[in-house]
Amino acid sequence: MARFPFAQLDVFASRPGAGNPLAVVLDAQGLDDAAMQAIARWTRLPETTFVLPADTPGADYRLRIFSPRREVPFAGHPSVGTAHALLDAGRVAARDGRLVQQGAAGLLPLQVQGHGPTRTVAVRTPRARVQEIAAPDDPRLAGALRGLRLGALPPVLMDGGRRWWLAELADEAHLRALRPDWDAIAALAEASDSMGLFVYARSPDPVYHYAVRAFVGAPARFEDAASGAANATLAAWLAAQGALPPQPGGFYRVSQGREVGHDAILELRVDADGEVWSGGRAVQVVRGELDWPA
Numbered sequence: 001m002a003r004f005p006f007a008q009l010d011v012f013a014s015r016p017g018a019g020n021p022l023a024v025v026l027d028a029q030g031l032d033d034a035a036m037q038a039i040a041r042w043t044r045l046p047e048t049t050f051v052l053p054a055d056t057p058g059a060d061y062r063l064r065i066f067s068p069r070r071e072v073p074f075a076g077h078p079s080v081g082t083a084h085a086l087l088d089a090g091r092v093a094a095r096d097g098r099l100v101q102q103g104a105a106g107l108l109p110l111q112v113q114g115h116g117p118t119r120t121v122a123v124r125t126p127r128a129r130v131q132e133i134a135a136p137d138d139p140r141l142a143g144a145l146r147g148l149r150l151g152a153l154p155p156v157l158m159d160g161g162r163r164w165w166l167a168e169l170a171d172e173a174h175l176r177a178l179r180p181d182w183d184a185i186a187a188l189a190e191a192s193d194s195m196g197l198f199v200y201a202r203s204p205d206p207v208y209h210y211a212v213r214a215f216v217g218a219p220a221r222f223e224d225a226a227s228g229a230a231n232a233t234l235a236a237w238l239a240a241q242g243a244l245p246p247q248p249g250g251f252y253r254v255s256q257g258r259e260v261g262h263d264a265i266l267e268l269r270v271d272a273d274g275e276v277w278s279g280g281r282a283v284q285v286v287r288g289e290l291d292w293p294a
Contacts, residue, residue: 002030002294005089008045008286011081012226012256012264014117016285019264020226020257022081023048026089028064030294033071039292040066046224047078051086059102060092069219073104074161076228076278079123083110084282087119105161111277120267122279125229128160128236141165143184144197149174151201153241158233163194164214166237168201172211175201176259180215180223189217198230202245208253208265209245210234225257226264228278235268235276244270 005026013019023043028036028050040048045068052062063082065072072078083099086092092099094112101108101123111122134141134155141155144165151168158164165188169175178199189196196217203211212231214224224230231254238244245252250270257264269277 001291003289003291004028004031006286006288006290007085007089007284009081009085009282009284011077011084011282012228012266012280013262013283014281016283018257018262019282020077020224020262021045021285022078024082024085025050025290026085026091028052031292035292035294036064036066037071039290041068044068047072047075049078049082051082051091054102056102056107059100059107061086062102064103071104074108074126074229076123076125076230076232077226079103079108079110080121080228080279081282083112083121083123084119085284087112087121088284111279117283118281120279120281122267122269122277123228125232125276125278126161128158128233128276130237130240131157131159131163140188140191141167143181144188146181146184148178148199153237153243156237157192157194158237160229160233160236162229163192164196164198164230164233165192165194166198166200166234169199170201172201172203172205175199175211175213178213182215182217182221185215185217186221187217195230198227198234200234203255205255208255209247210252211255213256213259223260225260225262226266227256228266228280231256231266231268232276232278235270235278239270239274239276
């Protein structure tokens with residue numbers, strides 16, 4: 001039985017229990033693909049990450065991301081949370097506020113600001129693209145959107161490594177009160193090869209500018225506590241429509257997860273080149289070692 005340094009964090013949160021949980025194996029040398037998948041299945045968290053030495057010049061480390069079912073090429077909260085864990089453990093050091101992550105999505109830079117509990121990390125996400133803009137009465141969306149009061153922007157299918165249908169709702173109160181039609185969302189996800197439905201609404205709250213909810217329809221059915229990648233596709237869509245909040249530097253905050261017992265705050269920024277950065281704080285909850293056959 002081999003031992004591997006291990007951490008568990010809450011990502012996009014400043015207190016335990018508020019964010020999206022993540023498990024990190026800080027040094028995964030000696031684990032093969034089957035072992036990584038078995039560990040991810042055992043943790044039963046949305047994602048588990050495995051850190052390996054970089055084999056590409058310019059990268060600080062190599063990252064592999066697994067859900068309980070399969071390996072994932074990119075996800076936001078695992079990228080942000082792993083960087084926090086590595087910084088806390090002293091395994092990497094930011095140079096001029098920057099780290100570079102190597103993974104299936106290529107080399108992705110991360111920006112590091114601050115230290116300790118107030119530190120934030122943001123990853124430059126893969127470019128998200130509009131796949132299709134739909135009419136509100138599109139029959140494919142009818143079930144998933146039935147009874148919802150929509151906002152000004154039309155529903156859109158975005159691809160940022162994972163595909164999501166985005167739909168703006170009329171206001172935050174309506175978004176927080178809605179009860180999803182899981183059968184309809186699952187059917188939409190399967191028919192469009194997407195994750196499901198991501199709804200958003202502007203907010204007058206002084207802390208955040210949007211409230212969002214992410215309904216994963218396939219292969220499982222659940223509401224995501226906080227999704228950096230899904231929010232990045234929203235940021236790309238808002239930027240394309242000239243609908244970003246009127247904040248300096250393309251920066252805004254998002255609230256997600258209250259309806260499932262969390263209270264995450266995500267920070268999004270669209271830079272001058274149109275690149276989307278997704279990030280926030282993280283707090284470690286577990287530190288120790290994982291005993292697992294190598």
